[in-house]
Amino acid sequence: MSTRQTIALDAMGGDFGPDVVIPAAELARADLPGVHFAIFGDERRINPVLSRYPDLCRVCTVHHTEKMIANDEKPSAAVRSGKDSSMRLAIEAVKNGDAGSVVSAGNTGALMAMSKLILKSLPGITRPAIASVFPTMRGRTLVLDLGANIACDAELLVQFAVLGTVYARVVMGIENPTFGILNVGSEDMKGHEHVRGAASILSNVQLPGRYHGFVEGNDIAYGTVDVVVTDGFTGNVALKVAEGVAKMSSDYTKRAFKSSPLAMLGGMLAMPALKRLKKSLDPRFYNGGMFLGLDGVCIKSHGGMDEIGFANAIRVAAGLVENGFNRRVAYEIEQLMNQEAFISSVSAQAIS
Numbered sequence: 451m452s453t454r455q456t457i458a459l460d461a462m463g464g465d466f467g468p469d470v471v472i473p474a475a476e477l478a479r480a481d482l483p484g485v486h487f488a489i490f491g492d493e494r495r496i497n498p499v500l501s502r503y504p505d506l507c508r509v510c511t512v513h514h515t516e517k518m519i520a521n522d523e524k525p526s527a528a529v530r531s532g533k534d535s536s537m538r539l540a541i542e543a544v545k546n547g548d549a550g551s552v553v554s555a556g557n558t559g560a561l562m563a564m565s566k567l568i569l570k571s572l573p574g575i576t577r578p579a580i581a582s583v584f585p586t587m588r589g590r591t592l593v594l595d596l597g598a599n600i601a602c603d604a605e606l607l608v609q610f611a612v613l614g615t616v617y618a619r620v621v622m623g624i625e626n627p628t629f630g631i632l633n634v635g636s637e638d639m640k641g642h643e644h645v646r647g648a649a650s651i652l653s654n655v656q657l658p659g660r661y662h663g664f665v666e667g668n669d670i671a672y673g674t675v676d677v678v679v680t681d682g683f684t685g686n687v688a689l690k691v692a693e694g695v696a697k698m699s700s701d702y703t704k705r706a707f708k709s710s711p712l713a714m715l716g717g718m719l720a721m722p723a724l725k726r727l728k729k730s731l732d733p734r735f736y737n738g739g740m741f742l743g744l745d746g747v748c749i750k751s752h753g754g755m756d757e758i759g760f761a762n763a764i765r766v767a768a769g770l771v772e773n774g775f776n777r778r779v780a781y782e783i784e785q786l787m788n789q790e791a792f793i794s795s796v797s798a799q800a801i802s
Contacts, residue, residue, distance in 0.1 A: 454484040455771050457764060458540040458549035461491030462518035463556025464753040464760075468492075471555070472499040474760035476506045482768050485509065488549050490536040492516050515539055519560045521753060528560035529567060537561060541568050544746040551747035551767035553738075555760060561750055562598055562741060569746040572776060574783035578743030579610050580682070580750070581617065584692065585730060588673030592617055594742060597686035604647030605796055607631065607679055611652060612782050613742040614677035615659035620773040624676050629657075630665035632680035632688070640664070647799050648679070654791040658782055667691075700728075738763035740770070743779070747771055 461471045468491060475487050487510035489496060496512055517535040519528045532538050537556050543549040545568050554561050562580070571578055581594035592614050599606065611629055618627035631649055633641040638649070641664065652661045662675045667688060670678055680688070703724075707717030717724070729735070735758075739750040747770045751763035770776075786792055 454486075455550040455768065456486040456488055456543075456548065457767055458488045458490065458543040458552040459764070460537045460540045460552065460554035460556055461489050461496050462536040463554040463561075464751065464755070465521075465555075466756075468496045468499045470755065470757050470760050472496065472503065472506070473757035474764060475510065476503045477757055477761035478764040478768075479506055479509060481765060485768060486511070488513060488540070488543055490515060490540045490543070491518070492536075513539060513543075519557050521557050523557055523560060525557070525559035525563035528557060529563050532560065532564070538564055538568070541565055541746075541748065544748070545569055550771040551749065553749045553751060553760070553763050553767050555751040555753050555755060555763075558597070558739075558750055561748070565741055565744055565746070565748045569744045569748065571743055572745050572780055572783070574780070574787055575609055575613075575743040576606055578741050579613060580685075581614065581740045581742045582689070582738070583622075584670055586671055586673030590622065591670060591673050591676060591678060592622070593670060593678045593680070593685060593688065595680065595682040595685050596689050596739065597682045598741070599682040601683070602644060602681040604644045604651060604799055607644065607648035607681070608651050608655075608786070608792075609743070609783070610679045611648075611657060611659075611661075611677070612786060613779060614679060615657050616778045616782055617740070617742065617775065618676045619658055620775055620778055621769050622676070627659040627676035628662045628674075629659050629677035629679060630662040630669070630675040632670075632678050632684060633664040633666065635666065636664045638664075644681075650799075651792060651795040654795055655786060655789050657786065735759075735762055738766035740766065742775075745776065747776070 461468045489510055490513045493512050493514040515534055515536050519532050519535050519537045540552045541564050544552050577599050579595035580598045583590045583592055594610050594614050615627050615629050618624045633645055665674055707713050741748040749763050749767040751760045
């Protein structure tokens with residue numbers, strides 16, 4: 451990390467508030483020299499925790515507010531009544547140029563609604579998408595959208611493809627990422643109209659990657675492509691299924707090794723391998739849902755994450771700013787919209 455930047459932290463979001471956010475900032479600080487933290491929240495809860503980390507105190511500023519957004523608050527209500535909340539003030543810090551990114555473990559719907567209202571979308575992006583990295587058999591795969599847009603048209607899916615491929619290049623370091631559209635089969639005639647329409651466009655335009663075609667649900671775990679594009683409804687279902695299967699697998703493994711004395715002995719012998727497996731699938735190291743497409747960097751941490759998981763979300767935010775993600779997206783979207791193949795494909799679908 452070479453660029454000096456400020457990261458705004460919503461200290462009151464999530465299940466644990468400052469008790470996780472402050473230790474997470476301390477963990478991330480060691481990896482992010484030159485980074486300053488603007489911490490928003492109730493200083494009566496923040497300062498006692500912050501005082502344990504004198505090195506962190508030197509690189510952060512606390513902005514006091516007693517107001518916070520509840521985890522169960524409706525997004526519309528949060529937007530109306532959350533003007534002085536820690537979440538909103540942290541987002542406004544990005545809007546005003548006082549911070550390069552914002553990280554919150556708070557209410558997802560409220561965070562998305564406020565971010566869209568305050569930061570707006572990048573030029574050429576209709577609506578932002580929630581994206582996250584999934585562990586796979588081949589490494590890592592970026593999946594988007596994970597719930598921000600329940601219904602999507604073909605053009606919106608194409609925009610998600612741009613967001614995903616740019617992320618794969620500038621953050622994941624994949625020079626020529628492969629990307630595909632999540633569908634119920636790989637055949638051209640399958641899927642909803644908007645899915646087939648997006649495939650038609652992507653087959654004829656040039657993006658910063660290689661279009662693979664349709665992929666199915668199991669292709670996510672296989673790591674068939676580097677980027678999987680889908681609508682928010684399907685993506686959110688896929689995310690929750692993956693989380694459930696991971697917990698079930700962990701539970702079954704624990705039960706199996708406790709089933710008999712011999713199984714317990716086998717578990718002890720397999721412990722080093724099991725620890726490596728657990729680390730490779732540990733959700734804390736994949737924490738940090740990105741609201742890609744906003745005119746500003748906004749990262750959503752899982753509300754129940756500990757300081758290790760939240761620190762990873764902070765690193766994700768820093769990486770997006772460091773690598774100039776939004777600048778690259780703006781360039782690629784402009785390139786896409788100037789392509790004759792894109793213009794003619796979108797026009798043809800609009801007429802039909």
